[in-house]
Amino acid sequence: EAGVTQSPTHLIKTRGQQATLRCSPISGHTSVYWYQQALGLGLQFLLWYDEGEERNRGNFPPRFSGRQFPNYSSELNVNALELEDSALYLCASSSTSGGDQETQYFGPGTRLLVL
Amino acid sequence: QKEVEQDPGPLSVPEGAIVSLNCTYSNSAFQYFMWYRQYSRKGPELLMYTYSSGNKEDGRFTAQVDKSSKYISLFIRDSQPSDSATYLCARSGAGSYQLTFGKGTKLSVIP
Numbered sequence: 001e002a003g004v005t006q007s008p009t010h011l012i013k014t015r016g017q018q019a020t021l022r023c024s025p026i027s028g029h030t031s032v033y034w035y036q037q038a039l040g041l042g043l044q045f046l047l048w049y050d051e052g053e054e055r056n057r058g059n060f061p062p063r064f065s066g067r068q069f070p071n072y073s074s075e076l077n078v079n080a081l082e083l084e085d086s087a088l089y090l091c092a093s094s095s096t097s098g099g100d101q102e103t104q105y106f107g108p109g110t111r112l113l114v115l
Numbered sequence: 116q117k118e119v120e121q122d123p124g125p126l127s128v129p130e131g132a133i134v135s136l137n138c139t140y141s142n143s144a145f146q147y148f149m150w151y152r153q154y155s156r157k158g159p160e161l162l163m164y165t166y167s168s169g170n171k172e173d174g175r176f177t178a179q180v181d182k183s184s185k186y187i188s189l190f191i192r193d194s195q196p197s198d199s200a201t202y203l204c205a206r207s208g209a210g211s212y213q214l215t216f217g218k219g220t221k222l223s224v225i226p
Contacts (some may be wrong), residue, residue, distance in 0.1 A: 004158075026167065033213055042218035043159070056213060090158055094212070104214060106151075106158035 002027065004093050004107035012113045013081050021076040021110045025093030026055035031055075032074040033094070033104060034066060048088075049074055081114045088112075118142055121204055121217025130226050134191040138204035138217045141185065148180050150189045151203040153219065159203055163189065194224045 005024045013019050025032050034046040045058040049068035057064075063079040072093075078085055088111050093105035121138045122180035128134055136150075146202040147166055155194040163178035165171045171178045187204055 031212065033199040035214075035216075042214040043205075043214075045215070048213050057211070093213075103149075103161065103164055105161060108158045112158075 004091055004105055006089075006091050006107040006110050008110060009108065010111050010113070012115065014115050015081055015083060017081050019078045019081060019085075019112055021078075021089050021091075022073065022113070023076070023091030023093075024073045024103055025091075025106060029093035029105075030072050031094045032068055032072065033092040034076050035061075035088055035090045035092065036087045037109070038084070043090065047076065048103070078112075083114050086112060086114045100106050118215050119204060119206055119217040120139060123218050124218055125221040125223060127223045127225060128195060129130055130194060130224055131180050132194050132224075134189075134194050134198070134200050134206075134224075136189040136191075136220050136222070138177075138187045139180060139185055140187070143152055143182070147207045148178070149205045149207075149214070150176075150178055151205060152198075153201045153218075155200075162202075169212065196224045196226050199223045 003043055007022045011019055031050040033048050035043045035044055037043045044061055047066050052068050060106045066076040068074045089108045090106050090109045092106045094104045119138055119140050143164045150163045152162050152202040153159040165178050165180050168180050170180045177190040190199055201221045203219045204217045207214050
């Protein structure tokens with residue numbers, strides 16, 4: 001069974017630009033979560049999508065946004081990039097059936113560097 | 116106070132040692148607890164998942180939850196160099212499914 005996939009693996013942008021990151025969940029999973037892992041800050045929750053809807057967002061500014069497509073894949077957009085947005089962006093997926101909602105499986109991440 | 120506290124280490128042990136990794140949490144509404152392992156430049160990999168207090172064992176790994184003291188632990192027996200990684204504790208629950216993580220403990224197992 002294929003795991004969570006993310007693209008691109010690396011992304012280099014300059015301040016003020018926009019970045020788009022993509023995630024494909026495990027087949028059969030309907031929930032997608034985005035996390036930011038910045039140096040020294042640990043993993044922080046960004047966004048949660050389920051069945052195409054945004055269910056919750058973490059303590060991040062509105063320039064962090066995203067969406068979930070009908071096939072449950074997801075996109076994270078970061079507008080007006082700032083230097084401190086440089087981080088590893090991780091996507092996770094989980095199933096919302098069978099009482100297994102809390103078990104999240106992570107992709108390899110997209111490493112974003114803002115210059 | 117951060118919701119999940121974890122000693123960042125680093126922790127260095129000889130091969131074959133028993134490793135103890137620990138986290139504390141502050142919100143007693145938390146229900147589910149996980150341990151993830153993250154190798155350098157990789158995504159976190161789910162190791163253990165537990166709901167109730169007590170122990171859960173999987174091979175060389177044992178997860179322990181003490182809800183009365185809000186303490187979670189991961190024990191690794193017969194540690195191997197391949198166990199060298201950062202170990203992240205996490206919790207979910209309290210009405211939401213997103214995870215709150217500790218900052219991770221970096222473990223090195225020396226051959």
